[in-house]
Amino acid sequence: MTAPKALLILHGKQATNADVREAVELQRELGWDLAVRVTWEPGDTARLVDEALAAGYRTLIAGGGDGTLREVVQALLAAGSDASLALLPLGTANDFARAAGIPLVSGEALALLDEPPVAIDVGQMNGEPFVNMATGGFGSRVTASTSEELKRVLGGGAYLLTGLTRFAEIGSAHGRFQGPGFDWEGDFLAFGVGNGRQAGGGQLLCPQALVDDGLLDVCIVPAPEDTVGTLGTLLSGGLLGVETVSVSARVAWLDIEAPQPIDVNLDGEPALGEQLHFDVLGKALRMHLPGDSPLRGGATAPGTDADPKSARGR
Incomplete structure (x- = not known):
């Protein structure tokens, strides 16, 4: 059986992170063919995404903060790819990861690769x-x-x-x-x-x-x-x-x-x-999230209008 494979695009500041190295090695021991590429300067993220897609990778990992996540998603959308994406949260605030319930422990975050990807929305401001x-x-x-x-x-x-x-x-x-x-x-x-x-x-x-x-x-x-x-x-x-x-x-x-x-x-x-x-x-994006992620829904949350497109004034 062919090992599942993924490519981690790691923010350059995290290149010497021992926890990340340990988590990657653990994921490999669990049967994943996990490659790592490190960014160095502006433009690297988009280039690495394009190279990964050309090499046949169908699963990518954004290793960094909210900005790194956005850069990888931007490149995936520009390429018109439906490759799935996992997040290894390594930023200062990790706002998206915290709200989504993605573990901040590197090994636990990479374990989400075994969760089937779900389709999520992407916002746009002036495109x-x-x-x-x-x-x-x-x-x-x-x-x-x-x-x-x-x-x-x-x-x-x-x-x-x-x-x-x-x-x-x-x-x-x-x-x-x-x-x-x-x-x-x-x-x-x-x-x-x-x-x-x-x-x-x-x-x-x-x-x-x-x-x-x-x-x-x-x-x-x-x-x-x-x-x-x-x-x-x-x-x-x-x-x-x-x-x-x-x-x-x-x-x-x-x-x-x-x-x-x-x-x-x-x-x-x-x-x-x-x-x-x-x-x-x-x-527009297929992402590996926890099965019980608070950001996933469909039903109207308590305190919202029955019609989700209407305003909630206070």
């Missing part, structure tokens, strides 16, 4: 794909400006520390958000458009999001009079966190128009725009 979430506003500036060294030392707590030290820079933006059955306009501190549920090192912006419903969850944090207090609630989690101060919706698509460019973070990739269009590539 650019994202697997987890697009965030905009002050939170995106915090994420983009948090240093790699601070993230290495403090992990997800680095985002909190950066946010606390930048209170003097807090400012709101103005925008109009429109989608099927949803229309909101005003000043806001931050927003999230989620295929996944959390971003920025554990901020649960879209707690009811599912990756297989063909919809995007939207969270908007309006700018109140007590801006500093509200942002403090968001950064610390508070008692109820973002749900106490946000407007939310679940839509098939969303348009955002703003008089000034908005800072956006797309699964770790910074962007800037005044007109943003979000939509969904339904069931």
